[in-house]
Amino acid sequence: MNPVEFRYATEDDVDKILFFIKGIAEYEKMSDEVVTTEALLREWVFEKKSAEVIFAMEDGTEVGFALFFHNFSTFVGRAGIYLEDIFVLPEHRKKGYGKALFTQVAKIAAEQGCGRMEWCCLDWNQPSIDFYRSFGAVPMNGWTTYRLAGDTLQAAAAQAQD
Template identity: 45%
Template structure:
């Protein structure tokens, strides 16, 4: 079985959204997905893309994806690559698609002069954490993610 990685195209929007919904199910938050196909299409392929995506295919069938974007480090003075979502269908796990996606993104990071390649993982996802350790990822245990959404975001902006 051959794994190939290619840039996503507008025709992949429905597949990407299916993968996003499957990932949300796996992460126990299916109701959290509010994105539509149209919103994802605009975010990835519109006039001002917010992110990029690549598709993993096994023998020509789409089995996974990675959605990523650039961030910036004031400490290094250069941008980094942030992996928002990595997903491989359950049937294709263990065949190398996840590693191929990460390897491809690491290559993009190097090609674009990025100093870092980062992502977050749920602390209960032991299988993913073990996989990430095997590819050389190190935990950032001293840091915690902070988030402001919904009404708290509106209040913080003085619009609540």
């Protein structure tokens, strides 16, 4: 695989963002729960700046996306990044785009001085659980939330392509 190119989404990309959201919802068997619209995405992601989106690109075409936002830990005393969604189109899987997106978000967190990166994963999604654990992420006791912090966050960030 060639080095992965990334780009941040712009307001003109709300249709693409919604396309990827619907794709992950279908994969997670939750399509009926998607109520967002392009107008809502425009408002909350771009006008209110409540989240950020990066795309993984192949030959100028978006093949995967990650949507994330900042949270805050009172215990750590710093902001963190919450990875809401990461998704690669089925026809582009097994090419390293998922790892590239994940480590790129970890790199963003590390560069911004974040204390940790967290996300949730469906209990039945063993391929994703195995993927996250391969970076050193651990489930939180009593939760299905995963975390990279400290050395594991730095290690994941170090795997990102510059």
